[in-house]
Amino acid sequence: MTSSPDIDREDRRRAFLAQAGLADARRAPLPGDASTRRYERLTTPSGTTLMLMDQAPSAESPPADPSWDEARRRAEGWNATARLSAGRIEAFAAVAAHLKGLGLSAPEIVALDPESGLAVLEDFGEAVFARVIEAGADPRDLYFAAIEALARLHAAGPPPEVLDGPGGPWPVQDYDTVALQAGADLFVEWLPKLEPxxxxxxxxxxxxxxxxxxxxxxxxAGASVMAHRDYHAENLIWLAERAGPARAGMIDFQDAVRAHPAWDLHSLLQDARRDVAPELEAAALDRYFALRPETDREAFMRAYAGLAALNEARILGVFARLIVRDGKPRYAAFMPRMWDHLRRNLETRGLEAVARWFAEHAPGEIGR
Incomplete structure (x- = not known):
C-alpha cells in the first residue's frame, strides 16, 4: 500500500520541525488564501510564537529561468510567463534578506529547507494593517509608514540581478512587456467565462x-526598483514598536521583480480588498513625492494611472478565474471596487484608446 501525498508531506513537516528543535511546538493552521502556500502558527513550550511556511516546490508550474525567451516562457506555463516565483521558499528567503539589509521589516528566517519548500519564520503577529484600521487606528499613520518603506526601497535603486539569499541565489527579473501584457490578457480570457x-x-x-x-x-521601460508586487493592507503587518519605515512589516513578497516604482504604490492605494479614501490616496502620494523630490511627478502619475488601470483589468481577470475555475465565489464581492478604480483611471490623459475599447466592447461593465 502506498502512502498518500498528504501523509508524506506531513511526515516531512514533522521531520523539518524536529530538526529545527521545534518538535514540541503546538501547531495551529492559518486560513488559506488564493495561493498554494499554507501557514501554521507555532507556539513553543516557552510561549514564543513562530510561523511555519509550507510551499511544496512541485505544487505549481516552474518559475521563469532568466535565459528563457517568450516562447519558452509561455510553453512552461503561467508562472514563467508572468515571472512569478511559483512560491519558492528560496525566493522568499532571498528577498527577505535584501529587504532587511535596507532596514525594512521582513521576517527573520529561523530555519530553512528550500528543497522541501519549508521554512520557519519570525512571527510578526496578527496586527494586519486592514484589521488594525478596522479596529479604529488612524489609517494615515499606517499608510504613511508603508509609503516611507516604499520610498526607502526605491531610493536603493535597482536591485541586484541575482540576490544571494540564505536558501541560495535567486534572480530578480524585470516585470517586462510579456508579463505585463499577459496579466492584462487575463481580463479578455476570463471575464467572458464569468459574464456570458x-x-x-x-x-x-x-x-x-x-x-x-x-x-x-x-x-x-521604467522597471528600475524592486517591487513587492502584492503590496496592500492585507500583506502588511503593523509593528508599532519599531520606528519609521520599519513599522510596516512585509510578508508575501516572494514574487518580487524589478518594476516601475508606481507598481507598489497603486497596489497599496487602489486596493482590491478595501476602500482607501481619495483624500488619503492623495495625501499618501504627496508623502511619497516629498520623500522622493527628484521624481518627475507628472510623468510618474501618468504611469501610475496607466499601470493601475492595467492591474485592475488583470485583477478582474484573476477574480473571474478564481470564481469560475476554482469555485471561490467570495471574490465577486471585490470586483465592483476594481471597476470603480478602473473607470477613474481611464479618465487620465493617455488612456483614451483603452477607454474607447471598453466603451465599444464592454460598455455595460465599465458603465456600472
Missing part, C-alpha cells in the same frame, strides 16, 4: 493589446 454576455473575438483581442501597448512599454 461578453464575447471578444480575435479582432477585439488584437485591439485590446494595441490599446494597452503604450502602458505596457512604459511600464517595462
Amino acid at each position: 454576455g461578453l464575447a471578444f473575438d480575435a479582432a477585439a483581442i488584437e485591439a485590446w493589446r494595441a490599446a494597452w501597448l503604450p502602458v505596457v512599454e512604459a511600464g517595462a
Whole structure:
C-alpha cells in the first residue's frame, strides 16, 4: 500500500520541525488564501510564537529561468510567463534578506529547507494593517509608514540581478512587456467565462493589446526598483514598536521583480480588498513625492494611472478565474471596487484608446 501525498508531506513537516528543535511546538493552521502556500502558527513550550511556511516546490508550474525567451516562457506555463516565483521558499528567503539589509521589516528566517519548500519564520503577529484600521487606528499613520518603506526601497535603486539569499541565489527579473501584457490578457480570457454576455473575438483581442501597448512599454521601460508586487493592507503587518519605515512589516513578497516604482504604490492605494479614501490616496502620494523630490511627478502619475488601470483589468481577470475555475465565489464581492478604480483611471490623459475599447466592447461593465 502506498502512502498518500498528504501523509508524506506531513511526515516531512514533522521531520523539518524536529530538526529545527521545534518538535514540541503546538501547531495551529492559518486560513488559506488564493495561493498554494499554507501557514501554521507555532507556539513553543516557552510561549514564543513562530510561523511555519509550507510551499511544496512541485505544487505549481516552474518559475521563469532568466535565459528563457517568450516562447519558452509561455510553453512552461503561467508562472514563467508572468515571472512569478511559483512560491519558492528560496525566493522568499532571498528577498527577505535584501529587504532587511535596507532596514525594512521582513521576517527573520529561523530555519530553512528550500528543497522541501519549508521554512520557519519570525512571527510578526496578527496586527494586519486592514484589521488594525478596522479596529479604529488612524489609517494615515499606517499608510504613511508603508509609503516611507516604499520610498526607502526605491531610493536603493535597482536591485541586484541575482540576490544571494540564505536558501541560495535567486534572480530578480524585470516585470517586462510579456508579463505585463499577459496579466492584462487575463481580463479578455476570463471575464467572458464569468459574464456570458461578453464575447471578444480575435479582432477585439488584437485591439485590446494595441490599446494597452503604450502602458505596457512604459511600464517595462521604467522597471528600475524592486517591487513587492502584492503590496496592500492585507500583506502588511503593523509593528508599532519599531520606528519609521520599519513599522510596516512585509510578508508575501516572494514574487518580487524589478518594476516601475508606481507598481507598489497603486497596489497599496487602489486596493482590491478595501476602500482607501481619495483624500488619503492623495495625501499618501504627496508623502511619497516629498520623500522622493527628484521624481518627475507628472510623468510618474501618468504611469501610475496607466499601470493601475492595467492591474485592475488583470485583477478582474484573476477574480473571474478564481470564481469560475476554482469555485471561490467570495471574490465577486471585490470586483465592483476594481471597476470603480478602473473607470477613474481611464479618465487620465493617455488612456483614451483603452477607454474607447471598453466603451465599444464592454460598455455595460465599465458603465456600472
